[in-house]
Amino acid sequence: MGHLGQNILNYELENGVNMCCDEDCSKNEINTTLIQYAVKDLLTGLGEDINREGIIKTPLRVAKALCDGTRGYSQSAKEIVEGALFPEAGVDNTKVGHAGGVGGLVIVRDLEFYSYCESCMLPFYFKCHVGYVPSGQRVLGLSKLSRVTNVFAKRLQEPQRLADEVCFALHQGIEPAGVAVVLQCTHINIPDTVFDTNHKGLVETLVSSGSGVFENKDADMWGDVFGLLKFRGIDKDKVHVKGSLDQYWCPSLSSKIGEINPIMVTAVSSILKSLGEDPTRKELVGTPSRYVKWLMNFQYCSDIDGKLKLNGSPWSGEVNFDEKEVHSELNLPFWSQCEHHLLPFHGVVHIGYFISKGCHPIEKSLLQSIVLFYGFKLQVQERLTKQIAETISPLIGGNVIVVVEASHTCMVSRGIEKFGSNTATIAVLGRFSIDLAAKTAFLESIPK
Amino acid sequence: MGHLGQNILNYELENGVNMCCDEDCSKNEINTTLIQYAVKDLLTGLGEDINREGIIKTPLRVAKALCDGTRGYSQSAKEIVEGALFPEAGVDNTKVGHAGGVGGLVIVRDLEFYSYCESCMLPFYFKCHVGYVPSGQRVLGLSKLSRVTNVFAKRLQEPQRLADEVCFALHQGIEPAGVAVVLQCTHINIPDTVFDTNHKGLVETLVSSGSGVFENKDADMWGDVFGLLKFRGIDKDKVHVKGSLDQYWCPSLSSKIGEINPIMVTAVSSILKSLGEDPTRKELVGTPSRYVKWLMNFQYCSDIDGKLKLNGSPWSGEVNFDEKEVHSELNLPFWSQCEHHLLPFHGVVHIGYFISKGCHPIEKSLLQSIVLFYGFKLQVQERLTKQIAETISPLIGGNVIVVVEASHTCMVSRGIEKFGSNTATIAVLGRFSIDLAAKTAFLESIPK
Structure with a gap:
């Protein structure tokens, strides 16, 4: 128990854990409260006075932002797509013309989102280009491509899995000839040498995912997608190859972790749990330490x-x-x-x-x-x-x-x-x- | 009663009008229903079959979008600002340095919004740059500048009034040395000669509003604002002069209205009323006719x-x-x-x-x-x-x-x-x- 944050411990002692609670609303309230206690442990670990006027409400703001930023766990892409499929003649496979007759590729470009990095818990920004080739005489309301993307963005993520999940959900929902997803992701990064002014302080990666006629990444249909994206600074050859060795896009994964305050680590684990995640999931095991390491960059120092x-x-x-x-x-x-x-x-x-x-x-x-x-x-x-x-x-x-x-x-x-x-x-x-x-x-x- | 749309009439006959209803929620429901009937009249006026699969739910979607897009009528800027003022030492007027000591201008740039044009009811886009000079040792949470702007954006608006209302509300809420608001507004416009490919199909206007140290539009402090905006394509000399003659930014105001379907005009008046607006307000008197004129560009024609x-x-x-x-x-x-x-x-x-x-x-x-x-x-x-x-x-x-x-x-x-x-x-x-x-x-x- 030595590693358990005092504030969390107090709360759990007072209120119990694993309470039987079927109502979402009071469950959310408990989670928000637990996160607030954890954030107080983090602030204390940074050497801050948690009663200082500027930060006294920070635990509440952080808890609300985290719950909101991971609301995708409780959302269903299927529900979003259902009811937004419109009948549209002429987009079947019987006419002359590739991939669904004259109804070819439909792509929405330059959708902006943020998600949370599962490796370090920092938000990352991404620009999404998502398209599909209609089939079965129906098209999807355009805004739904954005809404479905957001369901998976609002979870702890990694770019390639995010692209794959969006692609899979849209394919299941629309049942089209194929779905294509291209994501340009940007992650904050403090460079080793901060005096290098050429360094933008950001890491970028480009990932894609395809189903159906886009399943094969060399399929001709990808030509239409990149043909319509090339003016947006996207180079097909720069797309990350799935499973390739340069898989560590998050800077925290390639830096060593030294001594870390165990109370703070426990606090972050408790936050992950409150958000509905499993802190023992393979990709999340090191996340609390990596987040605390980031946070300790901002330790209080007046001297x-x-x-x-x-x-x-x-x-x-x-x-x-x-x-x-x-x-x-x-x-x-x-x-x-x-x-x-x-x-x-x-x-x-x-x-x-x-x-x-x-x-x-x-x-x-x-x-x-x-x-x-x-x-x-x-x-x-x-x-x-x-x-x-x-x-x-x-x-x-x-x-x-x-x-x-x-x-x-x-x-x-x-x-x-x-x-x-x-x-x-x-x-x-x-x-x-x-x-x-x-x-x-x-x-x-x-x-x- | 000849001008009253048949669908609205039916609804009012069946359900009565001016029902005593204190609960916001059922009031909203009635309003949404009334808007749906009005939209059915508009679709019928366009020559559409309102039971066609693609548009059968359009009345509901339009009603929801309009209620959401004008939600600012029921929001309070004061509530947003209260509780987001943070104590911050050194931003008083006693130190060396202009306008609030070393705590000078704070400006959030490139905030994107849309609003509804009160002259024609079409949405218009605007980019907002909003700043203030802190006073009284407190600063406002940055996101609140955006949230307050959105309260006034989500109403039927005209660019100059929108800027003035945002400025006034922030000044009342923050009590700063001054508030500066610059809006770049863009309105859709079908040019008279559609074969002019240089025409972007848009009308743009640039407005500003200032209080306190920004009250005078020639005040030195505006130099800081435009100094930090000039890299964003904003030219101070192009700012619209309040009360000047080129006041018709909405293209519908400078075009003549011919014969208009009275049932459709009544339907739009009814929508304005349902949104909580007064259709007899000076600026809104011609709005229903102008909106119907726009809509009739899209009249059904198969030939x-x-x-x-x-x-x-x-x-x-x-x-x-x-x-x-x-x-x-x-x-x-x-x-x-x-x-x-x-x-x-x-x-x-x-x-x-x-x-x-x-x-x-x-x-x-x-x-x-x-x-x-x-x-x-x-x-x-x-x-x-x-x-x-x-x-x-x-x-x-x-x-x-x-x-x-x-x-x-x-x-x-x-x-x-x-x-x-x-x-x-x-x-x-x-x-x-x-x-x-x-x-x-x-x-x-x-x-x-």
Whole structure:
């Protein structure tokens, strides 16, 4: 019992486990409560004060988001397809023309979703292109291709299995000549060398799945699919080959796990169980440790001076405001974890400050270290921006502008699902607050 | 009573009107039922058989979609904001730095929504950029900027009022130094001359609204907003000036309305009432007539020969398969109305056929007429593709490939809200079904 989180233990002692409960609603309530206790253990393990105002409701938000994000376990693709099959003449196999006569391929492209990675429990984004060749004189309502995909997206997943499950469910439901599914998946990844600015901080993989006339991946019919996708940046030759050795798309699978807090690991196992998953399933056995390892990147640490030795290399630049020049340090990457939802947000930081001609700017690596330091903790973007500005300000003479641009997983992997949205925050200190021309010059130096 | 639709009349006679009903749920049920009767009147007015299998459930789907798409009338922005304000040190007005100390502008960009045009009841798409400058040491959860926008989007709207309402609600809720809202709105538009291929079939407008430090549209603070938006194709100088004369963004407002079926007009008025709107509100007085005028573009008509005189100009081209060449006629625009949801879908058609060297291709205007003819009726994309292929096939020797690419409003303005998705369908007749090289050549000729 030593590994069991204290909060969970308390709850189970008070309320019992394996209670007989037939009603879904109170079962969900118990699960949500159990997840909240587990999240409290995780926050405690990170060194956070779970009663701090900003995070006091985080356990509830995380529990709700996780239950919502895995609602696919209780949904049925069959029910979605039934009742949305419409009779349509001319899509049988008797006419001239391949694959169902003149009613050939129907494909819906560029559907955006997120799912949860079964290896590390982080949300991953994917763009789905899903098509089928009608048969039996009936077609499916277009939105159902999206809805069925979402049933399987809202589970703990791995790209290839996700594609296979969507393909299988649609084939069973529509009984068409064939189904084709192509997924472009993107997973957050903190690169080993964060100073490599060419690294996008993301891992991408492309998978496909086919049934019927698409069963054989070299079938001619795939030509129609990729013919209509090639303008969307999809190269058939880059599709992951099933069972090939490069199967570890999740970065957590290829990195070593050191010593891990057992209470936190137990807490994650308990979450998996509450979501209806089996933590002993082969693919999930290491998931709690991998998630905790990710989380520990964001362990509480207030000691920037001790950690970065900011006073070690004082800036030698000077500012003569008669010959003022704005120096821009652009696109410094960062990774952070939203303290309201325990979900990643990441992006780039742009920093501007005044410098006299001929003077050396402050070392870029120092600025990058400051940016990373404030990213690697539970954060909100507004605070991150402020902390970076306030830390840099005394180093470069008090006049600084900081812009943070970030994609928030919490804007995507929860109810609102606003794909493609991006948040920008600005902090302005000293002269930049009155010198409009300098501020404009800096903002214009930021690349798209 | 002559103007009252028969179906509505029947319902009201059977069930009574103005029933005393305090429970929202049965009220909604009555409203949904009333809308269904009204939609049956509209379908009948279009010359459709309301018992046809493809559209028999259309009234129910339309009623559900309209109730869902106007749910903002019963939502409260205040409730959304309350409970999502987080304490955050350092964003007060006492520190050096403009507009709230180092906690400056926070802006969420590229949020996608749809709303319903109050002038013609068609859905319109908009991209929203919404920001504020925190004050009083608190920040708002980022997703709430999106949620509040959606409350006002889910009503019958006009772009400027929508921006003003979002701005006002956020200002009241957050009590910040100021709120800035920029909306890029897009409305479907059938151009007068459909053969103008430069016309995108859309009308766009850009509006903004500001409070507090953004109250004055020339305030310096707007520089921060547009500085961070300029990379997103937004030009400050193109923002619509409030109260300016070019106020008719909805195309229906600048076109004349001729004779209109009064039963259909009454049906739309009844729908407005069921949605909780006042059909006598100044902006809505002409809406039923304008919506019916739009709908009548899609009146049932089966007589393509009588309408287009397809036999008037026989094709003079020849095909010698030894010197076969694929001729592509690309990007023929079309507009149609989805028969499952009574919502527009529009896009382009690409047509390929064989022709011998030196021969003239078939007249483009004839192909465009065929495309438009099959678009202007209640449709599904699969059938549209098949009908175009089958009509063109005998004209050009039996070998034809047709690709239709379309954006469906029903994929956006209903539950799934999949912005940016696009559906492609292919019909292949004759030689194209066995000649893979010819098909590939045609698919590759389709531009992005």
